[in-house]
Amino acid sequence: MADHTVLLKSIVEYVKKPSGRQRWEDFILAEATGIVEAQKPPRGAYPKGAYHNTKNLSPYFFSSKSKRQRTEDIKDHMPFLFELLVNKMGHRPGNNQTMKDGNDLSDCDSDSAETLSAASEDDHYMFSGKTLNGPKKKSSIDHGQRARMTASTMCSMAAFVSNRRHNGHQLANSISFLACGVTDRVSKFLQYVGLSSSRQTAHNSLHRLSKQAERRIATKIGRTPPNLPTLAPFLCFDNLDFEQRIHTQSIGHSTHMFHGTWGYVHQINQALLDSVPKADLTLASYKRAMSNISKLEVTPKMFIPKPPEDEHWEFVLKSQIARTILEHIAQPSDSQVSIAIQPPMIDQLPADEPDITMLKLMVASDNSSQGVGEVFEAIVNQSSISMTDFASRLQIIDADLASCTNISSLRTQRVPSRHPEESLSHVLTILGGSHTLWNIAHAIYSKHYGNCSDSRDSGAWRFLQGLGIPCPNVVDKKDFTLMIKNMDKIHTATLVYCIKLVMGTEKENINDQLEQLPSKTINDLIDQTFDRFFSPEAKKASQGSAKLSNLILRLSDFASVVEGNAAMKAGDVGRLMVVWKRWAVISQGIKKLTQYSVQLPRMILLLNEVLPRGLAHIILHSLLIAPSGRQKHFVAKDQHLEQQNYWLKFFFNHGGRGADIDRLKNVYSVNITLRPGE
Structure with missing residues (x-):
């Protein structure tokens, strides 16, 4: 032990001199180099080695579990270099925390990440992106x-x-960079520094994955639930238009528009199917119910809200008033009386991730009856079944208004038909929730918007102007999200004014510091505002004043749009049905909603009166999905398809390989749901 102490003291004295320190560092470097060179991933193909062949790729390669496994393998096979880099980056001047034991910060990180994630799950976000709480x-x-x-x-x-066959991370990164629109020049640099594989390797991987996706599509379309051979998986599709632009044009090589249709297959959750009688989910029961539709006597009470629904609508309006008060006017100084800022749930969906498989982009447009027939043929061609088998199953389709109308028109043209393949009697179309919201909201918004070029006009545009929001001459139909947000802002600003009228402080400005009021006073204020502007008595009393009557009408109409949007995000199909009934009545008096005034009541009748109870329950509970598997993150199925359409167009415009429709159709469209970065 004494000899070791003498040796250590000699080394300490030796490294105090500049020449000794340099030689000692050279010695340590040589030893570290030997260790690093000896530690490397195993050779050979995966799973025995670290080489991933593009011919053997599967979607599992891009899962978060596979990514974590590759990261752990790197740590296990190169521990010395990994710990050296971690210690270097973990040392922060002026910070007492160190990473010498490898556990202090890692434990802190994992716990903090979970805490922050849980705390921010229900955070409210301001327009700047910062959280209000958390x-x-x-x-x-x-x-x-x-x-x-x-x-x-x-x-x-x-x-x-050191060995380009150790390519797990690089292969995943190359596809991520391709999806992000990284240019070919930048991609070559990333390959040069070892962060990514080549662009050609990424395209080869996608080609291989597209072949697997085609087989998966064929399997999904042909699959039926257990003991339900006549119930097909649900379909959702929409038309998609692209311009294939050619810069240097010539004969047979020019710019042209591409009109296609794209969608996905939705496998219904087995637990949902098991919750209803199997006899209600057969093609025979559906046809039997539809054959009795001519005997159905349609009465107004089928669309008028029932007493419990009227009571719930009152809760909706009062919750909107309460939320406006708490956000812009006053805060409760006590908790004696509870103030509800959300309406009670009616029929809440579970936030389960949906089983969705994207179809291949089809060279057929659903903008006409003939095009719809071509779409059905293209879907059958992607499957492993024949047209006869396709016609022998009940097919539920979620689509926009135009597609539903064209399918109905094609069915009418083919009546009578003795051939099941042509009759389309097995197809049931359902209006997409988001398109219904967008189009009805647009009609309501246009009705109340007014003329901003007329200084005497007092339409909704004046609220936008007062809020400092640009007021276009015509309501833009291209940006539905902005339209819904503007309607929400106008509705909130109107409620603020109405509340201040009730308080008698309409001439006072709103302060950043909210007033403190007893909870009972706030609750009474909510009731008084409701009675003055939303009750039946208020509507009757406003008949003598056109200005007040229009204000009350706009409050009611905008409240339905705000509630419809909130019900969709919350995944409450019961609340959504209450709003749809109101829209079915509203649409009868708006000229722009000629088609919806027919199709929306038709769908309500189908779900509530015509279809077998079990089938109607399945359809209603599959209108909304939670793609991320989180509560309050529900979207309508047609909105999810619109989001995928956006990404497909993004890849088309930023793919770096030119505007090639075939690549878009055969490679990108079937691989759109891959998420290598997760």
Whole structure:
């Protein structure tokens, strides 16, 4: 032991001199180099080695579980370099926290990440993107995880540069960069530094994955639920238009428009199917119910809200008033009386991730009856079944108004028909929830918007002007999201004015510091505002004043749009049905809603009166989906398709390989749901 102490003291004295320190560092570097060269991923093909062949890729390669496994493998096979990099990046001047034991910050990171994630799940976001409540994430807490991720990435880069068959991370990154629109020049640099595989490798991988996707599509379309051989998986599709632009044109090589249709297959959750009688989900029961539709006597009470629905609508309006008060006017100084800012749930859906498979982009447009027939043929061609088998199953289709109308028109043209393949009697169309919201909201918005070029006009545009929001001469139909947000802002601003009228403070400005009021006073204020502007007595009393009557009408109409949008996000189909009934009545008096004044009441009748109870329950509970599997993140199925349409157009315009429709159709459209970055 004494000899070891003498040796250590000699080394300490030796490294105090500049020449000794340099030689000692050279010695340590040589030893570290030997260790790093010896530690490397195993050779050979995956799973025994680290080489991933593009011919053997599967969607599992891009899952978060596979990514974590590749990261752990890098840490296990190159521990010395990994820990060295982590310790280097973990040392922060002026910070007492260290990463010497490898556990302090990692434990802190995982716990903090979970805490922050849980805390921010229900946060409300301001327009700037900052949270109104919830803790602010500190960079010191995140630093440990950042250092480990960076170290694992650098280790994978070192392994790839030394041997390009160690390509797991690089292969995933190459497809991520392709999806993000990284140019070919930047991609070559990323390959040069070892962060990504080549662009050609990414395209080869996508071609291989597209072949697997085609087989998966054929299997999904042909699959039926257990003990339900006549119930096909639901379909959702919409038309899609692209311009294939050619810069240098010539004969047979010019710019032209591409009109197609795209959609997805939705497999219904087995638990939902098991909750209803199997006899209600057969093609025979559907045809039997539809054959009795001529005997149905349609009465107004089928569209008028029932007493419980009227009571719920009162809760909806009062919750909107309460939310406006708490956000812009006053805060309760006590908790004696509870103030509800959300209406009660009616029929809440579980936030389960849907089983969705994207179809291949079809060279057929559903803008006409003939095009709809071509769409059905294209769908059958992607499957492993014949047209006869396709016609022998009940097919539910979610689509926009135009597609539903064209399918109905094609069915009418083919009547009578002895051939099941042509009759389309097995097809049931359902209006997409988002298109219904957007089009009815647009008609209501246009009705109340007014003429901003007329200084005497007092339409809704004046509220936008007062809020500092640009007021276009015509309501833009291209940006439905902005339209819904503007309607929400106008409705909130109107409610603020109405509440201040009730309080007698309409001439006072709104302060950033909210007033403190007893909870009972706030609750009484909510009731008084409702009675003055939303009750039947208020509507009757406003008949003598055109200005007040229009204000009350706009409040009621905009409240239905705000509630419809909120019900969709919350995944409450019961609340959504209450709003649809109101829209079915409203649409009868708006000229722009000629088609919806027929199709929306038709769908309500089908779901509530005509279809077998079990089938109607399945359809209603599959109108909304939660793609992320989180509560309050529901979307209508047609909106989810619109989001995928956006990404497909993005790849088309930023793919870096030119405007090639065949590549878009055969490669990108079937791989659109891959998420290599998760």
